[in-house]
Amino acid sequence: MANSPSGESIIERITRVLDTFSADRTVQTASEIGRRAGLPSATAHRLVDELISAGLLERDEERRVRLGMRLWELALRGSTALRLRQAALPHMETVQTVVREHTQLAVLEQNEALFLERLSHPAAVSNITRVAGRLPLHASSSGLVLLAHAEPALRERVLAGPLTPVGPETVTDAGALRRLLTDIRRTGVAVAPGSIEAVSSGIAVPVRDRGEVIAALSVVLPREADEEPVIRELRAAATRIEAELRESR
Ligand code: PHB
Numbered sequence: 001m002a003n004s005p006s007g008e009s010i011i012e013r014i015t016r017v018l019d020t021f022s023a024d025r026t027v028q029t030a031s032e033i034g035r036r037a038g039l040p041s042a043t044a045h046r047l048v049d050e051l052i053s054a055g056l057l058e059r060d061e062e063r064r065v066r067l068g069m070r071l072w073e074l075a076l077r078g079s080t081a082l083r084l085r086q087a088a089l090p091h092m093e094t095v096q097t098v099v100r101e102h103t104q105l106a107v108l109e110q111n112e113a114l115f116l117e118r119l120s121h122p123a124a125v126s127n128i129t130r131v132a133g134r135l136p137l138h139a140s141s142s143g144l145v146l147l148a149h150a151e152p153a154l155r156e157r158v159l160a161g162p163l164t165p166v167g168p169e170t171v172t173d174a175g176a177l178r179r180l181l182t183d184i185r186r187t188g189v190a191v192a193p194g195s196i197e198a199v200s201s202g203i204a205v206p207v208r209d210r211g212e213v214i215a216a217l218s219v220v221l222p223r224e225a226d227e228e229p230v231i232r233e234l235r236a237a238a239t240r241i242e243a244e245l246r247e248s249r
Contacts (some may be wrong), residue, residue, distance in 0.1 A: 004043070006230070012024065013039060014039045017047055018056075018067070023133035027064045031192035081107065085116050087244040090121055091237040095219065099234050102127040105207075106149060109134070113143035113216065125200045125222040127139055138177055139166040141192040141202025142216035148184040149206060149213035155181065169194030189231050190216075193223060203227055205234045209245045217241070 002014065004204065020036040028036070034044025048065055051057040055070035078081045084236035088105050096119045098105045104118040112134040120127070129135060137150075137158055147158055163172040169192075171177045184190045193201040204218035217238050219230050 009026055013037070013043070013047060014051065017044070017051065018071075021067050023130050025026065027060070027066045029064055030115075033065065036170075038046065039211065039248065041145060063124045069246075079114050083116050084207075084245070087248055088215070088241045089117065091240045091244070092217070093235045094119065094240075095217075095233050098205065099219055099230055101125060101222075101225075102129070104129050104142065104218050104220075106140075106146065106216045107134075107214065107220065108137075108146040111137065111154065113137055113140050115142075116215075125220060126197060127200070129220070135196065136164065136166060137171075138163050139170045139192070139195050140218075141190040141195070141204035142218045143188040144184055144192060145204045145206050145216040145218075146213070148181040148190070167194050167196045171195070188235070191227055191231075199223055201225070203230050203234060205231070205238045207238045207241050207245075209242065 004010075007178050014035040016039065017033055020033050030045045030048040033048060034041050034140055037044060038229040039047070048057060052065070052068075056068045056069045057065050057071075058232055061067050084107070085105065092103045092105060093202060100121045101124045102118060104115050106115045108114075113136070115129045118127075118131050129140070135143055137147040139149055140193055141142050147155060159174045159178060161174065162176065163170070163177065165172050188205060190204045191201060192204075196202060198223065200220050201223055202218055202220055204216045206213040207215040207217055217234055219234060221227065222228060
């Protein structure tokens with residue numbers, strides 16, 4: 001791979017360009033991309049132009065740049081995330097119909113919970129998750145499920161901190177978090193009231209494939225709502241998703 005004078009490969013530079021986009025920052029100018037990627041302006045403009053020609057980035061009428069539809073298409077093609085989402089979606093819809101609050105599906109991705117899907121309801125409580133958005137493992141109910149079942153080394157890294165608070169009741173004490181994770185493994189459910197936002201509780205259960213936890217299925221409820229019926233719905237849906245995954249192998 002041809003390297004730049006800095007010794008960085010073209011793939012590394014392209015990755016840096018693409019990494020400047022986030023769930024909160026979806027449109028940028030080429031100059032902003034260059035600055036955020038730490039690339040010389042001429043290099044950034046050339047890379048952005050080439051990525052636009054390849055369809056991996058798109059430019060709007062105001063010359064602002066966003067991730068291209070082709071990138072989405074390629075990323076989803078044959079991906080394990082897509083297989084999981086397809087298996088889960090009908091059962092998420094069932095939960096959604098009964099519970100009438102947000103229902104979401106998350107996987108562990110580079111030390112965070114990455115949300116693959118979210119179904120909403122017009123009257124649902126406030127919810128900060130977004131499709132292709134991330135939340136910290138120690139704060140969201142999905143993240144807690146994924147962390148409880150993660151490799152011990154990852155769990156220890158997260159427990160070593162910093163455990164930054166997100167909501168008023170995020171567990172930020174390592175000892176308390178360790179006990180909470182043990183409880184989640186024992187009971188098979190994470191209940192996180194006020195951990196992300198004061199007004200809501202996250203409830204999440206694990207989804208397994210070949211015996212391993214591969215995702216978390218969750219609902220965001222108003223704080224005062226009864227959790228028990230929701231836990232039953234989530235568990236039933238997780239079981240159906242697991243059956244679907246077995247059949248689609
Ligand atoms: C959660 O998963 O715990 C969660 C996510 C988003 C919210 C609230 C709770 O807005």
